[in-house]
Amino acid sequence: MPVFKAPFNGYSVKFSPFYESRLAVATAQNFGILGNGRIHVLELSPGGPGVTESIAFDTADAVYDVCWSESHDSVLIAAIGDGSVKIYDTALPPPSNPIRSFQEHAREVHSVDYNPTRRDSFVTASWDDTVKLWAMDRPASIRTFKEHAYCVYQAVWNPKHGDVFASASGDCTLRIWDVREPGSTMIIPAHDLEILSCDWNKYDDCVLATCSVDKTIKVWDVRSYRAPLAVLNGHGYAVRKVKFSPHRRNLIASCSYDMSVCLWDYMVEDALVGRYDHHTEFAVGIDMSVLVEGLMASTGWDELVYVWQQGMDPRAS
Amino acid sequence: MEKAIERQRVLLEHLRPSSSSSSHSFEGSLSVSYSPSLSLSRSIAISKLQDSGLFEYLFVHLIDLISTTTYMYIFSLTRFFELYQASACLAGDSAAYQRTSLYGDDVVIVAAHRTALCKSKRGNFKDTYPDDLLAPVLRALIEKTNLNPSDVGDIVVGTVLAPGSQRASECRMSAFYAGFPETVPVRTVNRQCSSGLQAVADVAAAIKAGFYDIGIGAGLESMTTNPMAWEGSVNPAVKKFEQAQNCLLPMGVTSENVAQRFGVSRQEQDQAAVDSHRKAAAATAAGKFKDEIIPVKTKLVDPKTGDEKPITVSVDDGIRPSTTLATLGKLKPVFKKDGTTTAGNSSQVSDGAGAVLLMRRSVATQKGLPVLGVFRTFAAVGVDPAIMGVGPAVAIPAAVKAAGLELDDIDLFEINEAFASQFVYCRNKLGLDAEKINVNGGAMAIGHPLGATGARCVATLLHEMKRRGKDCRFGVVSMCIGTGMGAAAVFERGDGVDELRNARKVESHGLLSKDAR
Numbered sequence: 035m036p037v038f039k040a041p042f043n044g045y046s047v048k049f050s051p052f053y054e055s056r057l058a059v060a061t062a063q064n065f066g067i068l069g070n071g072r073i074h075v076l077e078l079s080p081g082g083p084g085v086t087e088s089i090a091f092d093t094a095d096a097v098y099d100v101c102w103s104e105s106h107d108s109v110l111i112a113a114i115g116d117g118s119v120k121i122y123d124t125a126l127p128p129p130s131n132p133i134r135s136f137q138e139h140a141r142e143v144h145s146v147d148y149n150p151t152r153r154d155s156f157v158t159a160s161w162d163d164t165v166k167l168w169a170m171d172r173p174a175s176i177r178t179f180k181e182h183a184y185c186v187y188q189a190v191w192n193p194k195h196g197d198v199f200a201s202a203s204g205d206c207t208l209r210i211w212d213v214r215e216p217g218s219t220m221i222i223p224a225h226d227l228e229i230l231s232c233d234w235n236k237y238d239d240c241v242l243a244t245c246s247v248d249k250t251i252k253v254w255d256v257r258s259y260r261a262p263l264a265v266l267n268g269h270g271y272a273v274r275k276v277k278f279s280p281h282r283r284n285l286i287a288s289c290s291y292d293m294s295v296c297l298w299d300y301m302v303e304d305a306l307v308g309r310y311d312h313h314t315e316f317a318v319g320i321d322m323s324v325l326v327e328g329l330m331a332s333t334g335w336d337e338l339v340y341v342w343q344q345g346m347d348p349r350a351s
Numbered sequence: 352m353e354k355a356i357e358r359q360r361v362l363l364e365h366l367r368p369s370s371s372s373s374s375h376s377f378e379g380s381l382s383v384s385y386s387p388s389l390s391l392s393r394s395i396a397i398s399k400l401q402d403s404g405l406f407e408y409l410f411v412h413l414i415d416l417i418s419t420t421t422y423m424y425i426f427s428l429t430r431f432f433e434l435y436q437a438s439a440c441l442a443g444d445s446a447a448y449q450r451t452s453l454y455g456d457d458v459v460i461v462a463a464h465r466t467a468l469c470k471s472k473r474g475n476f477k478d479t480y481p482d483d484l485l486a487p488v489l490r491a492l493i494e495k496t497n498l499n500p501s502d503v504g505d506i507v508v509g510t511v512l513a514p515g516s517q518r519a520s521e522c523r524m525s526a527f528y529a530g531f532p533e534t535v536p537v538r539t540v541n542r543q544c545s546s547g548l549q550a551v552a553d554v555a556a557a558i559k560a561g562f563y564d565i566g567i568g569a570g571l572e573s574m575t576t577n578p579m580a581w582e583g584s585v586n587p588a589v590k591k592f593e594q595a596q597n598c599l600l601p602m603g604v605t606s607e608n609v610a611q612r613f614g615v616s617r618q619e620q621d622q623a624a625v626d627s628h629r630k631a632a633a634a635t636a637a638g639k640f641k642d643e644i645i646p647v648k649t650k651l652v653d654p655k656t657g658d659e660k661p662i663t664v665s666v667d668d669g670i671r672p673s674t675t676l677a678t679l680g681k682l683k684p685v686f687k688k689d690g691t692t693t694a695g696n697s698s699q700v701s702d703g704a705g706a707v708l709l710m711r712r713s714v715a716t717q718k719g720l721p722v723l724g725v726f727r728t729f730a731a732v733g734v735d736p737a738i739m740g741v742g743p744a745v746a747i748p749a750a751v752k753a754a755g756l757e758l759d760d761i762d763l764f765e766i767n768e769a770f771a772s773q774f775v776y777c778r779n780k781l782g783l784d785a786e787k788i789n790v791n792g793g794a795m796a797i798g799h800p801l802g803a804t805g806a807r808c809v810a811t812l813l814h815e816m817k818r819r820g821k822d823c824r825f826g827v828v829s830m831c832i833g834t835g836m837g838a839a840a841v842f843e844r845g846d847g848v849d850e851l852r853n854a855r856k857v858e859s860h861g862l863l864s865k866d867a868r
Contacts, residue, residue: 204364
């Protein structure tokens with residue numbers, strides 16, 4: 035299975051929605067505490083195993099998240115630790131990149147997500163307690179959503195409704211927003227400790243999963259938000275990222291500070307479906323490919339990016 | 352930078368969340384000591400998580416380099432203390448008192464003995480052949496431990512002033528007198544005043560290297576037979592190299608250099624000499640040297656009549672209990688006009704020998720021999736020949752650091768008193784507690800037979816550590832070396848230590864390990 039060793043510690047990995055063999059990796063020096071960052075765009079070689087880097091962009095501060103544009107096949111957006119949001123075009127050489135840089139957040143931008151339905155806007159979540167809505171062509175943010183009381187770790191668009199997104203925050207709440215509404219439409223006190231990530235179910239527009247410092251993943255239905263649909267235990271430490279599978283309705287992938295990547299089926303009694311222990315440091319980034327069924331990628335602070343098929347050993351070569 | 356510390360705090364909150372869920376104060380729940388104005392500030396937060404036998408440690412190690420505009424932080428993430436190199440004496444937390452394990456491949460000392468040290472030319476050994484000095488000590492090692500002499504792998508003798516090959520032959524002969532079979536080889540080593548200690552270190556190194564399992568490190572000097580001298584002419588090239596020329600300085604001149612450069616007064620030097628004599632006299636009177644001194648049956652020849660008188664020498668004859676500041680004050684400086692170094696505050700010129708029996712601990716256990724001490728580390732360093740006396744001030748920290756210890760951890764020192772000036776300087780420079788140094792007197796009272804001193808100090812140190820009990824865990828032997836060097840070795844007590852007694856007060860806390868500071 036292809037493995038890529040980055041020079042810096044990995045933070046996030048995203049498959050390209052246009053090319054099945056392309057993915058972007060956000061990395062940061064010194065575990066993202068201090069130093070530079072780099073975005074790698076990797077190509078999986080079609081024939082044998084192996085992943086090569088096609089282009090890389092250096093940044094002044096840590097890159098915490100990266101996402102591909104849904105409108106242009108070579109554009110990606112990076113969330114940088116100095117509070118800026120930068121847009122890169124992989125078709126242009128590194129010196130002419132980034133093509134845009136938005137400096138509006140007061141603190142680290144922790145996640146960026148592109149609207150998959152409208153395809154013209156993206157939303158960024160930052161540690162300055164705000165979520166900002168942007169469009170590619172606008173010079174400034176369109177809206178700022180300021181309701182959280184602590185760092186917002188992730189903001190994710192609803193895959194079906196182009197105006198709805200959810201945000202997970204360290205103030206232990208999950209908020210559902212509608213861009214047409216002035217404030218949040220729903221506040222779910224999902225966990226007792228910080229919520230590090232959330233993701234929508236790709237097949238049921240009312241179901242989303244959150245993962246938290248309390249080591250659990252909870253699956254919620256917004257229609258009955260008092261109690262979760264399922265509580266998934268099994269991680270040893272805080273769960274860093276959670277992702278719903280774009281191919282199977284009930285499949286959730288999660289990565290955690292216990293260095294493992296787990297697969298869950300929340301409708302089944304014994305929810306843990308698979309567990310991968312390939313990382314030797316915190317596993318912080320995970321993605322499941324939309325174009326290739328079963329293809330997953332993960333990255334961690336051990337500077338490695340693994341791409342593998344579900345069911346196979348990520349370290350097998 | 353606050354930003355980096357903030358990021359670190361946010362991340363660590365994920366691993367060690369505070370119990371109150373919604374209270375996040377930006378001062379943080381961690382104890383982070385940060386002082387931007389200091390040249391060095393470190394912050395270690397240890398998040399220790401226990402989960403069914405799996406211990407994970409997140410070490411955040413921030414090092415602030417000297418700079419007003421930029422700071423560089425090194426953030427290292429390890430598990431299971433992989434960062435720390437194994438060191439001779441420590442557990443992972445750099446705490447000397449935690450180390451308890453004994454390893455079969457430790458080099459241990461099972462016996463250490465010496466002859467009495469006597470003034471050369473006038474003392475009790477003035478008519479003794481050098482090989483007759485060494486043989487009794489070697490024989491004593493065998494007899495007192497019931498060792499089969501053919502088990503010894505090598506005998507290394509430190510010896511300085513005698514012509515090389517002749518002295519090497521004399522040592523070989525000495526081994527035969529002592530009852531060693533021809534199968535036991537012998538060699539000599541010469542690093543000037545540290546030769547005895549170097550011999551012990553060489554044997555320890557050879558045992559560690561696996562050349563043999565049992566060895567004897569010894570020292571021998573008869574300054575009656577071989578006084579300090581230079582034979583032949585001096586290479587004119589030395590005039591071009593000041594440091595080479597300084598190697599030819601008489602030792603007393605280097606002592607004056609040290610006294611002058613570092614401001615050691617005549618009063619301090621004389622006081623050190625008085626203390627040395629007082630302590631040595633007290634130790635002799637209390638019988639403290641009885642365990643380590645091997646009586647030597649020899650003869651004294653009356654210079655006028657030629658009569659031979661058989662004597663048994665078992666007491667150091669250089670010690671003068673009646674030494675006072677007043678009597679020393681009358682002595683005139685010898686090496687420099689208006690200098691401070693006199694015969695009274697210099698080491699005595701002596702004859703004597705010492706020997707140390709070392710072996711692998713597994714061998715000692717198998718033979719049922721009690722362990723007197725454990726050889727830990729050795730360091731030889733180089734210093735300016737013109738002030739060669741500063742050697743211990745450089746060598747002791749090197750050896751102590753190599754053992755993974757701090758100077759604080761050392762309970763007993765034997766620092767050779769070549770001259771009071773350099774001895775006082777080294778003691779003050781390192782800030783050592785005078786109560787721990789040369790507690791039974793030093794070379795100014797007992798004598799300094801150059802090659803034997805190292806082995807003599809090891810014997811004195813280990814026997815004193817044994818007397819002091821489990822409190823006394825680590826000891827250091829050190830000396831300066833003519834031509835500008837220093838040597839030091841760290842020894843550990845032989846049979847058991849009191850772990851709790853050796854605990855040291857932690858100055859600043861904040862739940863940080865010793866390596867944080």
